[in-house]
Amino acid sequence: MSEQTSSARQHSSEETMDVAVLGGGSFGTAMTKVLAENGHRVHFWMRDEHQVKEIRETGINSRYMPDVSLSGDILPTTDLEAAVAGAVAVFVAIPSKAFRTVIREHAGAFEAGQAVISLTKGIEKDGFRLMSEILQEEIPRSKIGVLSGPNLAQEIANRDLTATVIAAKDPDVRNVVQSLLGCEYFRVYANVDVYGVELAGALKNIYAIVAGLASALDLGENAKAMLITRSLAEMSRFAVSLGANPMTFMGLAGVGDLIVTCSSSKSRNFRIGYAVGKGQGLDEAAAELGQVAEGIRTLLLVKEKAEDMGVPMPLVGGMYKILYGGAAIRDVINGLMMAVQNSDVEFILPRTTSS
Numbered sequence: 001m002s003e004q005t006s007s008a009r010q011h012s013s014e015e016t017m018d019v020a021v022l023g024g025g026s027f028g029t030a031m032t033k034v035l036a037e038n039g040h041r042v043h044f045w046m047r048d049e050h051q052v053k054e055i056r057e058t059g060i061n062s063r064y065m066p067d068v069s070l071s072g073d074i075l076p077t078t079d080l081e082a083a084v085a086g087a088v089a090v091f092v093a094i095p096s097k098a099f100r101t102v103i104r105e106h107a108g109a110f111e112a113g114q115a116v117i118s119l120t121k122g123i124e125k126d127g128f129r130l131m132s133e134i135l136q137e138e139i140p141r142s143k144i145g146v147l148s149g150p151n152l153a154q155e156i157a158n159r160d161l162t163a164t165v166i167a168a169k170d171p172d173v174r175n176v177v178q179s180l181l182g183c184e185y186f187r188v189y190a191n192v193d194v195y196g197v198e199l200a201g202a203l204k205n206i207y208a209i210v211a212g213l214a215s216a217l218d219l220g221e222n223a224k225a226m227l228i229t230r231s232l233a234e235m236s237r238f239a240v241s242l243g244a245n246p247m248t249f250m251g252l253a254g255v256g257d258l259i260v261t262c263s264s265s266k267s268r269n270f271r272i273g274y275a276v277g278k279g280q281g282l283d284e285a286a287a288e289l290g291q292v293a294e295g296i297r298t299l300l301l302v303k304e305k306a307e308d309m310g311v312p313m314p315l316v317g318g319m320y321k322i323l324y325g326g327a328a329i330r331d332v333i334n335g336l337m338m339a340v341q342n343s344d345v346e347f348i349l350p351r352t353t354s355s
């Protein structure tokens with residue numbers, strides 16, 4: 001693993017840094033590839049010894065990215081303490097379900113002032129915690145950031161042109177991440193609304209499932225536009241009621257990520273919706289996918305939270321009825337279409353009903 005792509009380093013620091021990536025799935029692999037191509041030494045942590053051996057010997061992560069060849073200074077390891085020691089930044093790509101467990105188990109390994117950036121787009125069940133909140137609770141001496149945006153792992157690994165958002169309160173974290181990751185095919189924009197950026201990434205997974213379902217039913221292009229736009233209204237309504245900045249939803253982490261995951265069968269969440277739309281059961285579709293589709297879990301959590309807070313979320317409610325209530329898809333669509341016709345942009349014109 002030695003091939004170096006100097007042309008990819010246009011925006012990045014020429015200095016070689018030690019960085020860590022935690023999580024050996026699709027996204028951890030894609031971000032490891034960017035960091036290594038930018039000339040950094042990447043300590044790539046995963047829990048599976050066989051996977052470590054395979055990547056070390058062949059440069060291939062066959063389970064998650066069989067067509068992608070990793071090169072550069074990549075050190076796969078199952079030793080998280082060693083991976084994190086001395087790293088200028090630690091990127092965490094562990095599914096939300098396991099995120100706290102992994103961080104807590106190794107909390108002592110993280111250094112005071114170390115930049116720790118969540119790449120995970122999900123929500124913890126207990127207490128509706130986002131990953132940055134988990135980091136704050138488990139490793140409070142770290143400098144915390146969140147990376148989110150329209151970032152299909154496979155496209156990044158193919159070096160397709162991509163942009164993302166680093167959200168952090170601390171400007172040092174924003175700067176270091178822009179410097180580490182930015183290159184000719186990957187642009188990193190900055191935001192300070194950590195909660196909004198993170199919540200946008202988690203929420204859009206629900207609507208990607210909805211969009212996949214609509215695609216399976218061949219509802220048409222008008223319906224696609226209606227769904228994406230109403231999804232944006234719904235997710236920003238919910239996020240703003242929790243304290244996010246509505247403007248965040250106009251950016252890459254909001255509308256950007258919503259567009260990509262609602263339009264592409266490369267999105268795992270979209271594929272789940274598509275499979276259900278074609279008549280497959282949810283459990284079977286998830287098992288067949290073999291990778292994480294965070295939206296399945298997020299849908300349950302957001303439905304409960306929205307009801308608790310009295311925030312109307314008709315698309316979430318409809319998707320919940322289909323996935324968990326055994327409702328017929330056509331009945332749910334009819335219910336949504338025949339509901340009271342409300343205002344378009346609610347931050348301009350207030351909603352008049354709770355439907």
Ligand SMILES: NC(=O)C1=CN([C@@H]2O[C@H](COP(=O)(O)OP(=O)(O)OC[C@H]3O[C@@H](n4cnc5c(N)ncnc54)[C@H](OP(=O)(O)O)[C@@H]3O)[C@@H](O)[C@H]2O)C=CC1
Nearest residue numbers: 023024025026027028047093098120121151152153291292
């Ligand atoms: N893929 C994408 O395009 C993008 C993904 N994301 C987000 O990144 C996060 C990770 O997704 P992604 O990499 O795609 O998921 P994958 O399903 O591709 O991989 C999941 C990874 O997490 C590991 N893992 C699961 N449980 C544990 C655990 N208890 N301890 C240690 N490792 C564990 C798996 O290890 P093992 O193989 O051993 O089970 C595997 O390496 C998600 O929140 C996702 O939403 C964000 C942007 C883009």
Ligand SMILES: O=C(CO)COP(=O)(O)O
Nearest residue numbers: 149150151152267268269
């Ligand atoms: O978050 C993603 C793209 O931005 C990846 O989406 P999926 O998890 O649905 O594949």
